[in-house]
Structures are given as structure tokens and as C-alpha cells.
Amino acid sequence: MSWFDAIILAIVQGLTEFLPISSSAHVRIVGELVGTADPGATFTAIIQIGTELAVLVYFWKDIVRIIRQWLGSLRGKVPRNDPDARMGWLIIIGSIPIVVLGVLLQDLIRDQFRSLWIIATTLVVFGIFLGIADVLGKREKQLDKLNMKDGLIYGFAQAMSLIPGVSRSGGTITAGRLMGYDRPSAARYAFLLAVPAVLGSGGYELYNALTETSEATAIAWGPTILATIIAFAVGWAVIKFLMKWIETRSFMPFVIYRIALGTLLFVLLAFGVIDPLSGTA
Incomplete structure (x- = not known):
């Protein structure tokens, strides 16, 4: 991977990690379009540490x-x-599903789940779910009403993001809106809940890259470190933007974007413009 490719992918990661449009899907798609093919689950997980x-x-x-x-x-x-x-306990409980499923589905996450056919499908389907949830959500509950049951539901929704295209923030925000939480509360808990999951996943991939010869040779460390730093800076700006946005606006622009992107991806795949499994394990 070149320095230029790493910078592009880092900007994409930072821009999309916290918006409900799936950063892993965008890194996968952009990696294909700029010629690096699939940058891999390891690169993706490590630069997510930055965001x-x-x-x-x-x-x-x-x-x-x-x-x-x-x-x-x-x-x-x-x-x-x-x-x-209570919030500390709820974050711990909500993190259990993604930890368990992440370990059990590790091989699928690195291989079949990264198919662009799957990504196109999840972009559209979960975009529709987000739109329905945002429109039908009661918009009245705040985080002081969060209980163990809701925390677990949030956790399973976050675990769906193991499939690129679902979106970590999109999945948890969708669940929160369906359960009646207002937009700022749903987004805030989504970000807090992601901390142990992303740092744990990124740390695990970083450990593997450092200790396993095959992984270490596959990582371009200079570009990866730079990408992580850039992803941090861009991600911080996006969080600030999104938290301000949802105070007065809905998630509908992101819903439309997801459906449009997924549809475009279906067209490109159907006409053989891009390979659905190019670069995957």
C-alpha cells in the first residue's frame, strides 16, 4: 500500500466511522476503486483505533x-x-455480544463478509431500517432511562456491524430510535459503546500483525501509522459535526445516501466493473 492510498483511506475512515453509513464498507469500496483492492480487515481495524x-x-x-x-x-x-x-455496567454488558460473535465469526469477517455483494445489500437494507426507525421512533427517552435489556439490545445491534455495510453507529442508533431514545441519546451511547469494542478489535489485530510473520509482512507500517493519525483528526471533526447536526435534523440524508450507494454498487457488480471478492483472503 502506498502513502497516497493510505491517506485516502484514512480520510474515508475518519469521515465515515461516526456517520451511520459504515466506515468498513467505504474503506473496502474506496480501496477497490483506488487500486489497492481490499485493504484488509487488519488495516481497517488498526486505523479504527485512530477514530x-x-x-x-x-x-x-x-x-x-x-x-x-x-x-x-x-x-x-x-x-x-x-x-x-450504571452506565459503566451497561457499556460492559452491551459489549459482550460483539466480543463473543467477533471471536466465533472471525474467519467469516476476514473473508466472506467482505464480499461487495454483501456490502451492497447491507447498505440498502440497513439504510431502510434506519429510515424507518428514525421516522417511527418516539424520541422521548434519554440515557437515564437506559436499562439492562435495552443495553443488550444495543449490544446485539452493534454486533451486526461485524458485517461491513451495516455500520456500527448506524446499527446502534437504529436500535436506539426503535426503542424510543431521542437522536442525541442514541448517538451518544453508540459512540460510548463502541470504545471497548473498537479498541479491543484494533488491539487484537495489532497484536497479530506484530507477532505473526504472515500478518506482519502484509502490513505497511509507515502508511498504516500515518493513516491512523489522519483518521483520528478527521474523526474528531466529524463527531463534533454529527452531534451538532442531530440536535435539529434527522438521519434521512444518510438513509438516502446509503440506498444510493448500495444501488450504485449493485450496478457496478452486475456489469462486472468491479470484482466482489478482489483482494480478500
Whole structure:
């Protein structure tokens, strides 16, 4: 992978990670179009560390407070029903589905799930789900109403993002809207819930790339590190934009974009312009 390709893919990653349009799908598609084919699950997971660091920076005060109160509840110094302590437990519980399914479906994630046919389908189908959820959602519940059942539903929705094209934020926001949470609350919890999952996945892929010879030779470390830094900077700007956007606007522009992109991808695949499995394992 060249430096230029890495920069392009990093910008794409940063722009799309937090919008409900699937960053992994866009990195996969753009990688195909710029000539690098599939940049791979390892490259994708590692540069996602950059965008997730943007979440840590943007929500730093919230995250520190949640961790402090959660640890305090373990030592009995903070009531277990404290809102931040509860949020800590809900993030842990909500992270279980993606951890379990990520381990069980690891081979599929690296291979069949990266087919452009699957990506085109999930872009359209889950775009429609997001549109329906955003229109029908009651828009009244906030995060202080979040309970264990809702936390698990959020978690399974996030786990769907193991399939490129679903979108981590899109899946969790869709679930949140269907359960009646307002847009800012659904988006905020989606970002917080993603922190352990993305850092864990990226750390795991980074460990594999460092310890397994076959993986290490497949990674261009200079471009990958630069891409991670760029993804962080762009991701931070996008979080700031999105949190402001959803205060007064709906997710419908993203729904239309997903359906249009998925449809275009179907056309390109049907006419043989691009190979659905080019570059995959």
C-alpha cells in the first residue's frame, strides 16, 4: 500500500466511522476503486483505533467520570444505582455480544463478509431500517432511562456491524430510535459503546500483525501509522459535526445516501466493473 492510498483511506475512515453509513464498507469500496483492492480487515481495524481515540478525546470528561464512578461502585464508595456507575455496567454488558460473535465469526469477517455483494445489500437494507426507525421512533427517552435489556439490545445491534455495510453507529442508533431514545441519546451511547469494542478489535489485530510473520509482512507500517493519525483528526471533526447536526435534523440524508450507494454498487457488480471478492483472503 502506498502513502497516497493510505491517506485516502484514512480520510474515508475518519469521515465515515461516526456517520451511520459504515466506515468498513467505504474503506473496502474506496480501496477497490483506488487500486489497492481490499485493504484488509487488519488495516481497517488498526486505523479504527485512530477514530476511536477521537471518541476518547471528545467524550473525555464523560468517560473519566463513568470509569471513576464505576470503580467507586465496586469498592462500595459509590451507590450502584449512580447514573455513571450504571452506565459503566451497561457499556460492559452491551459489549459482550460483539466480543463473543467477533471471536466465533472471525474467519467469516476476514473473508466472506467482505464480499461487495454483501456490502451492497447491507447498505440498502440497513439504510431502510434506519429510515424507518428514525421516522417511527418516539424520541422521548434519554440515557437515564437506559436499562439492562435495552443495553443488550444495543449490544446485539452493534454486533451486526461485524458485517461491513451495516455500520456500527448506524446499527446502534437504529436500535436506539426503535426503542424510543431521542437522536442525541442514541448517538451518544453508540459512540460510548463502541470504545471497548473498537479498541479491543484494533488491539487484537495489532497484536497479530506484530507477532505473526504472515500478518506482519502484509502490513505497511509507515502508511498504516500515518493513516491512523489522519483518521483520528478527521474523526474528531466529524463527531463534533454529527452531534451538532442531530440536535435539529434527522438521519434521512444518510438513509438516502446509503440506498444510493448500495444501488450504485449493485450496478457496478452486475456489469462486472468491479470484482466482489478482489483482494480478500
